Amino acid sequence: MHPDVSADLAELDTTLKTVESVLDVEELRRRIDELEHQAADPELWNDQDHAQQVTSQLSYAQGDLRRVEKLRERLDDMPVLYELAEEEEGAGAESALADADAERASLRADIEMLEVRTLLSGEFDKRDAVVNIRSGAGGIDAADWAEMLMRMYIRWAEKHGYGVEVYDTSYAEEAGIKSTTFVVKTPYAYGTLSIEQGTHRLVRISPFDNQGRRQTSFAEVEVLPVVETTDHIEIPEGDIRVDVYRSSGPGGQSVNTTDSAVRLTHIPTGVVVTCQNEKSQLQNKVAAMKVLQAKLLERKRQEEKAAMEELGAGGNASWGNQMRSYVLHPYQMVKDLRTEYEVNNPTAVLDGDIDGFIESGIRWRMSEQA
Known part of the structure; x- marks a missing residue:
């Protein structure tokens, strides 16, 4: 195995060990055993709210354990993939080596994403997320832009296998939407998506302008944690x-x-x-x-x-309202105005490929709070 590959796998191993330590895998297993014991109690469903909390916590814990165990299994298999590639000859060797390199790159992305997840330690970060999108300035183009953003987030959730439930959509008269509210259902959905809150700006040639002029449109994204029964929000x-x-x-x-x-x-x-x-x-x-x-x-x-x-107890945590620009004309670029992270493929981003923005955003937020 090439020294550079060995060094890279050693680095991934160090990162994954840090993730395993933060998640405390042994404590996670103990917690799952305890929750499974509670879930098996026939008396549990006498209290519906408590039963739902137990089953939800069990599902989250099992998901965390499966995720980290799968990454460890894939990392342990990497040396074998490279050994098999070295045993191949001719074109088969090149193909096997390319497959091993692709798996290593995919594994690195997945480990780094889980590492970012360990940075989510806020009070509500583990919760499902309520996402509200509202069209802003820009008329019919803004309504169309709000619908494009809705699709972007739903496509992102679908690609990851997360559940989505649309609560409400208010359609605009000509095209697009005035607003929408939907819930993304997965552990840490709020902590992950909260970095997306703010004003999103689109620059493009308007498909609704018969003179083909460039139009700038705005839409507002609001992300909230789903409320649980323990939150003490009483509304008379x-x-x-x-x-x-x-x-x-x-x-x-x-x-x-x-x-x-x-x-x-x-x-x-x-x-x-x-x-x-x-x-x-x-x-x-x-x-x-x-x-x-x-x-x-x-x-x-x-x-x-x-x-x-x-009282002077808080930091200067104002991140600015306009947080990302999506430019389709005269050039192609999506840029986060807080992190400077940018991508030159708006089509992929608008099709739900936003993990890079989310990851850099979470790391940026942690550095701002440090």
């Missing part, structure tokens, strides 16, 4: 106004023939949440309440953070 019933209406799709078409869509207004703050994902009125109300609680929890956190900063 009298503080909420509930409106029900008929769900509608693109072009104003009726999605539902009954008034199943729900709009919740939190009267003291004016926060409004809607849900119309084609389920029953009761299910839509429950989903809307989760989003409302998430918004109020984030509001509470921001108020506490502002109070701490006023």
Whole structure:
């Protein structure tokens, strides 16, 4: 095996050992045994909320263990792949060596991504994420841009095998969307996607301008942690106004023939949440309440953070609102304005290839907080 390959595998081994240490694999196994014992108790489902917490924690812990064990297994197999490549002759040797190099590059990316995950130690980082996207300045192009961003994040989740549930989409009159709310369901979804919060700017030749002029459009991305029963966000019933209406799709078409869509207004703050994902009125109300609680929890956190900063206890954590530019004309580039990370393939990025931006963003945030 070439010395450079040996050195690279040794470096990957060191990184993976650090990840295994941070995750504390032995403690993880002990925790899984304990949760499996609780899950097997027939009395568990007498308390639905507690049962869901136990099964959710078990699923998360099992996922973490599987992920790190699989990476260790792949790393242990790497020397064998190179040995097999050396035993081949002619064109077969070149092909086998190329396959081994490709697996090593893939393994490095996966280990580095898990390493970044170990940097997510915030209070809510382990949670699922509520993602809100709203079109901004730019008229019909901005509405189209908001829909492109929605697709980008959903494609990213699908590529990783993460669950997505769309709660609400408000379609614009001509094309695109005014806003959307969806949940990404996977461990650490909030910690991972929270770096995406801010204003995203698109520069392109407008497909809606018959003179083919360049247009700049903006859309706002908001990422919130899904609220759990332990968060103590109590909302008095009298503080909420509930409106029900008929769900509608693109072009104003009726999605539902009954008034199943729900709009919740939190009267003291004016926060409004809607849900119309084609389920029953009761299910839509429950989903809307989760989003409302998430918004109020984030509001509470921001108020506490502002109070701490006023007392001098907080850092200068203002990252700026406009965080990424996507330029399709006159040149091709996507650039993060905080990390300086850039890619010259906007098509791949808009198809969900955003792991590089997320990874560099999380590392940047950690350095800013240090």
